[in-house]
Amino acid sequence: MTIFSGCAHKRMPSPSDPVTLTMWHVYGSQTESPLNTVIDEFNRSLGSEYGITVNVVSVTSSSAIDKALMASANGEPGAEKMPDLFTAYPRVAEIVGQDKLLPWDEYFSEDELSAFHTEFLSEGYFGEQLLMLPVAKSTEALYLNKTLFDRFSADTGITTDDLSTYDGVFSAARAYYDWSDGQSFLQINDYYHYAYVGMKAYGSEFIRSGRPRLEDEAFRTIWIPLAKTAIYGGICLDEGYAAARWKTAEVIANTGSTADVLYQPDRVIYPDNTTELIEAVALPYLKFTENTSAAIYRGGGLFAIKSEDERKNQAAYIFAKWLTDCEHNLEFVTNAGYLPVRDDALDALFEDFSIIKKENYRSVYRAVDEMLDSYMLYALPLYEGASEIQSDFESNVKAVLKSARGQYIKRVNEGEDPDTVLAALAESSLAELKSLSSK
Amino acid sequence: MRTFMKFDLPGVIRQIKAEGISIRRRFVGYIISAIALVLSLILLLLNMFGVLNPTSAQITDALDAQLIFYANSIKRDYDKAAAHALSFSDQLEEGIEEYLRENGLTFENLKNNADALSALQNALYGIVYLNMQLAPSSGAFYILDTTVNSRSNVPLYNGIYLKYINLYSESTVNNEITLYRGSFSTAKKGDVTFHSGWNNEMRTDFFDACDSVFDGDTHYILSPAVEIPDTWERARYVYVPIRDPKDHIIGVCGFEINDMYFQLSKKVSDDKLGQLVGALLDNEQGAYTGQFNSSRYNTMGSENVTFTENSRNAVFDFGTERCIGKTRAVTLGDRTFTAALMITEAQFDAIVQRGQMKTVGIILAVVLIMFAYCLFLSHKYVAPIIKKIDQIKHSGDDGEQLKIREFDALFAFIEEKTSVHEAQLKNLEAAKIAAEEEAARAREAYEKALEEYELAKSEILHLSEESKNEIVLEDYEYFLCNLKTLTQQEMRIYELYVEGKSTAEIAAIIGIKENTMKYHNKNIYSKLGVSSRKQFLRFAALKQMQDKKGKQIE
Incomplete structure (x- = not known):
């Protein structure tokens, strides 16, 4: 609880006044969805403590999310309401409108942001505002x-x-x-x-x-x-x-x-x-x-729609912080073939491949390890x-x-x-x- | 505060009984009682007509109202899917019959004939695709009781199963589709991508619940929510049979309604309660599973959910969390399901608490208004009366009227009575002064007499003391010794002499003549050995003095 005490003056979600965040994301095949598994863990643990439910209403491709966001932003007939959270590439900022997106830097402290891998974080800045939070990179x-x-x-x-x-x-x-x-x-x-x-x-x-x-x-x-x-x-x-x-x-x-x-x-x-x-x-x-x-290197990031209900913004921050902490981020990315986004998690991953359960995944991370040593990544x-x-x-x-x-x-x-x-x-x-x- | 804390109600009641109660308190008490009575009656009536319900009942009523709509919506959609499935089945039956006729084949000829089955799939692909677009579903399929490889270790059904790739809305128009089950050539011909869990055919145990379609003559069956193999999804299936021209059931077709589609199509919220969790539950021997309109509850609800119902609510237990809601039976196909709407227990408690706080707030406000109104009435009605009474008590009536007829008459009557009593009081006071003067005079006379008496007594004493030395002791002893020889009458006379009475007074007191008195005197003198009245009185005084001293010594 105390980790969020810095924001104690803001209106927080609580079990008696719960918040549901709808989410579209791309981190899953039709066979498996590691992010859904991690989200389920969040809902049962910290989410439950704060009365936050992250409700995944679509697991799809980035291009489909682009189209759906475009349809929502334009209010096309039959289009769904914009989700509270979505993962996408930076290009969606212009589709949705930067003013409609939650600036993560107003919620994460400087210390918290400094834990992220600098290059990954820098991709998410639009001017002075951090609108896309890296959650996984590939x-x-x-x-x-x-x-x-x-x-x-x-x-x-x-x-x-x-x-x-x-x-x-x-x-x-x-x-x-x-x-x-x-x-x-x-x-x-x-x-x-x-x-x-x-x-x-x-x-x-x-x-x-x-x-x-x-x-x-x-x-x-x-x-x-x-x-x-x-x-x-x-x-x-x-x-x-x-x-x-x-x-x-x-x-x-x-x-x-x-x-x-x-x-x-x-x-x-x-x-x-x-x-x-x-x-x-x-x-x-x-x-x-x-x-x-x-x-x-690629991979989008997590965007949140700025809400007039401050509890939703706080809930988005609580979820994003939980998802990007070393333990949960590693749990998520190593089951999805991605790289973690914080330096401590990157170090932990390449120090010990035994945390990766499947052999074909270990093969991927061995290749990436070799590339990190000798490749230029753009x-x-x-x-x-x-x-x-x-x-x-x-x-x-x-x-x-x-x-x-x-x-x-x-x-x-x-x-x-x-x-x-x-x-x-x-x-x-x-x-x-x-x-x-x-x- | 201390006074309040030590409030002694019995003591107050005793005091009231003993001393009565002030008009102001009595008035405020009556007014409060009246307002409380009226309020109670209003509350009772509002409650009787259902206007004033406790918050928990309001939540239940809101859930009930939403549930009727929700259950109807579920029934309408599944019945719609079933109607599409029946039409789908008719089209497939025609398509299969046509294909077999054109190619000179029988249904039995399809077994182990990969080319023929692929060609049949190609012929039927358009029907599957079209019906999937029309029905409220996340996928469509048909399976036939035949296979490309009957030697396979696993019994298989042949058919096509299409699914939408990118579900993010209830509207599936223009959504891309993927081939989950079907032949390679079907994917090529339909220009459709393979599902990442793709397989050529379906295991016969894939659709457990459809066995009864093969076995019986059922219009349609809605399956329980089951895991879709090789995916992370769960779904229900609407099954209808596919028959050959001889009415033998040769396969099953229908639609998939996966959790995501259920979530998207069965959203429900309430203005007061917010987001509601909706579910369609299956009862499997007392344990419940089902589909929820929330991914979180779909995960929790894929395991067993238990619920208990009381007269007002159903309490759903997810193991780590509890919800409060309502349920309603819904018959779909040949089975009865349970539609449910709920909110979390914490949310329920918070809403109830907010309702209670509101009620307490209203009651407090009413009480405060009541008190304020009492004070206002007291100020307007009682205060002038009390002021008038105070004024009358302290300085008399100033003649100003209260404009309350009864009280003005009362105060006039009191004023009149007061005047009479004041006059009487004045007379009594004058009489009292005269009596006091008389008493003073009497007291003065008494004090003077007492002073004279004391003076006489001291003179006698003085005389006694003076004559003491002149008395012959023998005579005096004789006197004393013979004093007891006096008769009763003589002793009476002796005592009266000692008291200072004159001969005439003694004669008058005793009621004898002077001559008789003289006779008695002579006898007394003789018996006491005295020769004169003077000696007699001196001896008597001396004796009296000695008697007094003796008493003092004693």
Whole structure:
């Protein structure tokens, strides 16, 4: 109780005058929701003591939250009332309106805020106000279905050592396509991140003045090998998350957030309903060149809608403080593939992996540990229209490459030289992407 | 305060009985009694007509009113889902029949025929998708009593099960869907993503409660809330049978209503009570589980909940927490469920306490107003009377009228009486003064007589003392010795002489003649040995003095 005594002059929630906070969050797959488990623990312990109930009314994706918040903010018919708490990327601040968001810095003391990892905290500041509180951060890794890869490896001699760079993975993907008789090897879950880190690796910037720089030579450098592999068939270009495709062995590798481990299946299911248990491993994020190790760190944060009922604001603070303390934050993030947000929790996590219960999660944290030692980690830039530009870029890349892939199959079937067609389509796809992006 | 603390009611009552009570107190007492009586009657009437209820009863009434609406809403929605499910079933029956006819297959031919079952799923996918969009649900499914692999260790049903991915509103328009159960080709053809707990087919024990649909002829069944395998969710299912043209049941279809959808669609709040916890509970051999409109209670309520009902409320025990609420039976399908609305016990107690404080506040305010009104009336009515009485007591009536006829007449009567009594008092005082003067004069005469007497007595004493030495001792002893020889009459005469009476006075007192007196004197002188009156009186005085001294010595 005494930890909140600093705010004793403000109206606090109590069991006799309870407060319910509705919450939308993204920390859960359809199979598991570690945050729900932790929230349940909060409701039963400190929440019960203060009469606070955090009522999760949606566990969804960040893009769905963006849409729902937009609908709520615009008062669209059928839209739900804005939740009291939601997790999202910084871009939602402009959707919701910064003036409607609770400034966490008015509730957390300076001492409390100083316990957070500085870089993670700084992402949440909008001007002078801390509107997004970090609760979990992730970086990216390469996931591999090692059981199926080992069969491929045995036949081709390609090993996991070849999977440290994009060039190595693209080569493996084309070889896998041939070996598996037309199966994709890889899915890249986020092309925007690919471009952002890739351009950094070549000493350039993907985003400048609020727009992607597709005309930059560095972009061409990272685009051509990607396009060639995708057009060849080595990269899956369909919508949806890679983890779902692991179930049917549509792909056996993907780049994605460390949090994707939550979605990873432990088996492959074949059409006759037979299943095969698989070993999944995580490797450090792919390098663009041997000497440039970089990745982005990502993960949104916790926002609260500022309420006229001060009890709700206090309840949001009490919950946020509880969620980000070392013990509960570690309990939550290590079951969801995220990084904790306080320095003491980060130290505790990487000092002792035994606190992580599942082997595939330990694999992720080993990869992250390696990356923290030698990688540059970048946060995505926030600028006006970032959300739309990111979403458009993703769909444009997939559309352009899918179209090129279709043309490639057609032209090769018509007897054209595959390498010549591939090179031509890689170049034309870049032109088409530039054309689409300029609209 | 000390006086108040030591308030002695019996003592006060005794004092009142002994001394009476002031007009002001009596008046205030009567007025308070009257107001209290009227208030009591008003409160009684308000209570009789239900206007004035205790807060706990108000909470119960509010919950009751909300529960009627809530239970009806649940029944309406589930019946609506059931109606959609019946239509869904009809469409599926037609779709299956059409597919089998077009492909020259029988239902039995589908077993272990992965291609045919996938093709059938592709044919039926649109029906499942459309009905899912129409029904108030979080998912839709059908299962057929057949499988792609009858050799599997686990008995399986084939079918499609679609779920919404991003539920955040009761409205599911434009929500993305995911394939939870169904073939690979169904996902491809429907361009739908796999659920992260996806499997090709469903275990036959997946829908426990649907067995009775296969067994019997039930319109629809609403299942208990159960865990959805490979997910963190719980859900109820609306089941209806799928029949072949010969009316054999070949499968089941229906809708999923998961906890999240229930939460979103069954929100309920009350202006006074705030957010209410609503639930649809299943009674399984005395233990209750169910769906709640709060994720917190859904977690707690997935375990057993117990509740006890008294005449007014139901008390729900979640183990670590208790709630107070109301319940109502709701029949859905072939089963009876319990709809419930509740608030936490702490919240209930706080509302009751606030209500009690309000009642106490009102009573205090009424009492204060009552006292103020009494004081006002006392000031206006009693104070002038008391003032008038004081004035009359201290300085007489000034003639000013109270404008209260009875009191003015009374004071006039008192004034008249007072005048009479004052005149009488004056007379009495004059008489008293005269009597006092007379008494003073008498006292003065008495004191003078006493002074003379004392003087005479001292003279006699003086004489006695003077003549003492002249008395012959023998004569005096003779006198003393023979004194007892005197007759009674002579002794009487002797004593009267000693008292200082004259011969004539003695004769008058005794009632004898002077001659007789002389005769007696002669005898007395003779017996006492005295020769003259002077000697006789000297001896008598001497004796008297000696007698007095003797008494003093004694």
